[in-house]
Amino acid sequence: MKLERMLAIINILTEKGKVTAPELAQMLEVSKRTINRDIDSLCLAGVPLVTMQGYNGGIYLMEGYTFDKRIMKEDELSDIVAGLKGVASIQKDQTGHKLLQKRLSGATDFLSIDLASHYVDSLSSKTEILKIATSTHHRVTFDYYSPKGKTKRTVNPYCMLYRWSYWYLLGWCTASEAFRFFKLNRLWELKLTETEFEPLKITDDNLQMGTHMVDNQPFEVMFSKSVEYQIIESYGPKSYECTNEGLHFKGQYANMSYIISWILSFGKDAKVICPDKLARAVEEQRG
CATH class of the missing domain: 3.30.70 (Alpha-Beta Plaits)
Known part of the structure; x- marks a missing residue:
């Protein structure tokens, strides 16, 4: 049901342009909190959504990212659904997969994405904690294992990324006072703290991994x-x-x-x- 609801959100935004979270909640007969979680999942799946607070605010698709006003093309729908199913593979809530597949009548058979791994249970738990931390701007602490050994880290979390076959956390490390990427399967004993932080602006350079490492x-x-x-x-x-x-x-x-x-x-x-x-x-x- 969750995947179908997120597809419905995309269709509503395509048709109406900008919509507020309360309006989406009323249309889909769910809570505003549920809508906010769906928006987070859509962003994680690669759908470029923009949210604006305050007067005349709302949620809308980034300019230039549009679908046919009446119905999505099959290849566009397949890409979106594949991304959503990929995100769902690391979440605890696995409902809706069979229903979605049946409803699409094979539209997504060509591409299937499974972003989980042998540590899917711990990954799901980490994802839930980091989702709360990033949305509420609370610091997290964790043990991190690297070639230098085990260290205790305190980090302002910003987002999760899936690159080079692994999940990473992009966060501001308080020890190094810089943005750092942390591989999630090296990250353990993750805890949400009560300390809030003022988020910094993330640039394209911050999102680039490994640019300082040159194969020479x-x-x-x-x-x-x-x-x-x-x-x-x-x-x-x-x-x-x-x-x-x-x-x-x-x-x-x-x-x-x-x-x-x-x-x-x-x-x-x-x-x-x-x-x-x-x-x-x-x-x-x-x-």
Whole structure:
């Protein structure tokens, strides 16, 4: 039912332009709080909604993002539904999937998105806490695990993003006094605090991940032919040459710790050719 309601919200905004949350609540016969949660989910699914407070305020679709006034095109509907179902895959409320699929009569069969993982239960709990924290502007605390070890973080949360096959939290870290991305599966013991914060404006630069990391360190590895599919999955078919000895791979890296871990994951099927520094580091890790 939730997915159908969010589709109804999109149709109403397309038809009427700007609508207030109380008006949407009355039209759909739900509470204003439910509408606010639906709006959050739509934004998380990638629907560009704008909310304005005060006199003449309301909710509307970003300029330039419109549908046919009478009915959405099938490809547009499929994209929206796929996004909504993807978001629903990490939420505790899983109702409405079968009903929505039946009603669309196969319109979304081509693309199915599942954003959950083996830690879906903890992910759902984290999502619920972060949704409250971001909407009410309350700080959160959590234990964070990184190559430097376990640290206690206090963060002003802004939004969740799904990139590079992982969920991330974008937040203002009080220790570093800067925006930081935190991988959710490294984030544990998440707690909502009573401390409120004044939100800062998020720029496009703040939303860019990894722009400070440039792949400019060349390296070469000889891989066994048995792991060819894994090389293609990570770097593509043009990243290596087939030789009598195996797959001669040439690439570049930015983070040495990451690339060592990646090479070690192949076990005896990978041998570093150069640089010598990387080869020694890999051998030391192997013991």
